[in-house]
Amino acid sequence: MKRELILGNHAIARGAWEAGVNFASGYPGTPSTEILEALARYPEVDSQWSANEKVAFEEGMGAAIGGLRVLVTMKHVGLNVAADPFMVFPYAGTVGGFLLVSADDPGMHSSQNEQDNRYLARMAKVPVLEPSTAQECKDYVKLGLEISEQFNTPVMLRTTTRLAHHKGLVTFGERHEVPRIEQDLDPRQFSVPIYRRILRPTVEQRLKDLESFAETTELNQIENSGSTTGVVTNGIAYQYVKEILPDADVLRLGMTFPLPAKILRDFCNIHEQVYVIEEGEPFIEDFIRSLGIDNIVGKELFGVIGEYSPGRLGSALGLFELPPDLTKEMTLMPRPPMFCIGCGHRTVFSALRQLRVTVAGDIGCYTMGALPPYEASHTTFNMGASIGTAFGLERAGKERVVAVIGDSTFVHAGIPALIDAVYNGSKITLIILDNSTTGMTGGQPHPASGKALSGKDAPTLDLEGLCLAVGVEHVVKVDTWDRKAVNNALREAIAYKGPSVVITQGPCQRLPEMKRRSLTPYFIDESLCTQCDACFKVWCPAITRTENNFPVINPQECTACTVCAQVCPTEAIYPFEPNYVQI
Ligand SMILES: Cc1ncc(C[n+]2csc(CCOP(=O)(O)OP(=O)(O)O)c2C)c(N)n1
Numbered sequence: 217m218k219r220e221l222i223l224g225n226h227a228i229a230r231g232a233w234e235a236g237v238n239f240a241s242g243y244p245g246t247p248s249t250e251i252l253e254a255l256a257r258y259p260e261v262d263s264q265w266s267a268n269e270k271v272a273f274e275e276g277m278g279a280a281i282g283g284l285r286v287l288v289t290m291k292h293v294g295l296n297v298a299a300d301p302f303m304v305f306p307y308a309g310t311v312g313g314f315l316l317v318s319a320d321d322p323g324m325h326s327s328q329n330e331q332d333n334r335y336l337a338r339m340a341k342v343p344v345l346e347p348s349t350a351q352e353c354k355d356y357v358k359l360g361l362e363i364s365e366q367f368n369t370p371v372m373l374r375t376t377t378r379l380a381h382h383k384g385l386v387t388f389g390e391r392h393e394v395p396r397i398e399q400d401l402d403p404r405q406f407s408v409p410i411y412r413r414i415l416r417p418t419v420e421q422r423l424k425d426l427e428s429f430a431e432t433t434e435l436n437q438i439e440n441s442g443s444t445t446g447v448v449t450n451g452i453a454y455q456y457v458k459e460i461l462p463d464a465d466v467l468r469l470g471m472t473f474p475l476p477a478k479i480l481r482d483f484c485n486i487h488e489q490v491y492v493i494e495e496g497e498p499f500i501e502d503f504i505r506s507l508g509i510d511n512i513v514g515k516e517l518f519g520v521i522g523e524y525s526p527g528r529l530g531s532a533l534g535l536f537e538l539p540p541d542l543t544k545e546m547t548l549m550p551r552p553p554m555f556c557i558g559c560g561h562r563t564v565f566s567a568l569r570q571l572r573v574t575v576a577g578d579i580g581c582y583t584m585g586a587l588p589p590y591e592a593s594h595t596t597f598n599m600g601a602s603i604g605t606a607f608g609l610e611r612a613g614k615e616r617v618v619a620v621i622g623d624s625t626f627v628h629a630g631i632p633a634l635i636d637a638v639y640n641g642s643k644i645t646l647i648i649l650d651n652s653t654t655g656m657t658g659g660q661p662h663p664a665s666g667k668a669l670s671g672k673d674a675p676t677l678d679l680e681g682l683c684l685a686v687g688v689e690h691v692v693k694v695d696t697w698d699r700k701a702v703n704n705a706l707r708e709a710i711a712y713k714g715p716s717v718v719i720t721q722g723p724c725q726r727l728p729e730m731k732r733r734s735l736t737p738y739f740i741d742e743s744l745c746t747q748c749d750a751c752f753k754v755w756c757p758a759i760t761r762t763e764n765n766f767p768v769i770n771p772q773e774c775t776a777c778t779v780c781a782q783v784c785p786t787e788a789i790y791p792f793e794p795n796y797v798q799i
Pocket residue numbers: 243244245246291293294297327328579580581582599621622623624625626649651653654655656657
């Protein structure tokens with residue numbers, strides 16, 4: 217059998233393919249995105265990006281009660297969006313296997329919060345599997361789907377950033393086609409609350425059955441070397457434990473909900489001291505304490521905030537000193553996060569800064585509008601929150617309130633809020649930054665980009681038509697690189713008597729097919745340059761200085777967005793050479 221060193225996320229995709237998954241849906245979000253991107257390469261699986269996580273979950277739920285094997289992926293906060301169906305689905309139960317991948321992000325590498333979704337699973341009474349290696353990322357997909365079918369329940373596969381993005385050796389297997397399970401849809405199982413009441417005891421019985429299963433499943437394993445020290449661990453932390461405490465006895469929990477009370481009791485009883493080493497919240501630890509066991513050490517030593525690492529755990533245990541923080545010794549150029557070269561969001565935030573309006577921001581690359589040099593976006597909470605927050609700020613008496621949202625985020629969660637703003641008589645201005653992609657997560661297509669996950673053409677949502685259809689009377693589209701047009705459009709929209717929308721258009725310059733806006737980069741003619749530094753205030757990383765203090769544009773990086781040329785008072789910036797072609 218072939219063995220390869222692959223990403224945890226790619227192993228999950230491989231596991232889904234091998235396990236005969238027929239349908240997969242999700243919404244991009246770090247650290248989950250690569251799963252569906254990899255799965256899309258297998259033609260046997262019908263894989264798609266959905267408009268948001270709730271829709272992805274519901275589509276998966278429909279496919280699973282229709283008898284297919286299903287994988288649904290999302291980052292941890294995505295499950296907040298999908299929480300409504302997630303809490304209800306277990307009552308009806310599934311027909312085909314349904315596996316939800318919840319990718320949590322301890323350390324908030326790319327997230328708005330730290331959130332341990334095992335609590336959401338416990339609330340929904342859904343079993344949780346937690347792989348520790350790339351091989352298990354693959355194998356647990358099949359096991360999870362089998363548990364799902366055996367107990368008729370959705371199952372959560374919980375990963376964390378380091379597990380999702382680490383590489384490990386994985387042995388590949390063949391795909392096993394799983395025939396669709398034929399079952400008529402009985403309204404008594406799948407509809408109205410009156411029937412749900414009848415189903416309620418089933419949920420409790422299933423949980424009891426799963427508790428018994430947790431005591432016997434091979435997902436939970438003890439590695440015994442006769443030590444007096446025991447470690448209870450899970451997920452990626454298991455790999456760290458093996459590195460820093462190679463001689464300790466280890467109880468590795470591959471199933472963390474429901475937890476095996478008897479196994480935990482016995483393990484803690486036979487060890488003098490037990491460390492509970494789990495990234496995130498004290499989920500396992502609190503359960504052990506609830507059993508009346510007190511010879512355990514956990515969060516008070518290892519901490520609850522951020523990611524674990526062998527260094528962090530080893531120094532907490534006093535096994536070694538962490539080396540001094542080398543970065544503190546080095547003088548690095550301060551480099552705050554920046555818009556990419558040629559990014560069309562730049563003009564919008566310079567205009568907003570000048571207009572001195574109140575701006576409710578959202579989640580995407582444009583979140584950086586809150587940072588220097590712009591500092592023109594005042595709030596960021598969760599996806600889609602800009603419009604509702606702007607509405608509330610207006611109700612609280614703020615004038616000239618603007619909401620800024622990306623196209624993917626607008627489709628994800630902005631549309632109902634815009635409908636509401638119109639319905640409730642708001643006069644906010646909404647800016648939709650239409651770069652034809654989900655930029656922040658690496659450029660995934662969405663319903664307004666005209667492409668599907670497969671790369672094939674798809675119907676393109678008409679953003680302008682949609683805004684007009686929900687009742688916004690003032691809707692304007694502008695070229696996002698045209699500074700004057702952006703400024704004028706914003707001024708007019710903000711002055712408009714009712715709600716208004718400005719759609720700033722220009723594709724993300726990081727999209728492979730959009731790499732350069734034109735093949736001719738721009739150039740600064742020193743004979744015309746007065747060193748006024750106006751071009752520097754565009755804050756484009758492609759513009760640096762020569763030894764003689766003249767600004768200079770790196771032709772390899774310039775995307776010919778033209779914004780610096782537009783601000784130059786002496787017209788010293790123009791295309792390098794009419795027929796220039798980059799080599
Ligand atoms: C509920 C939720 N799902 C997914 C994400 C991950 N995520 C962060 S920003 C973003 C969308 C970015 O796309 P867009 O709004 O079009 O802005 P762009 O980055 O392209 O400027 C996504 C999917 C998240 N933070 N929260």
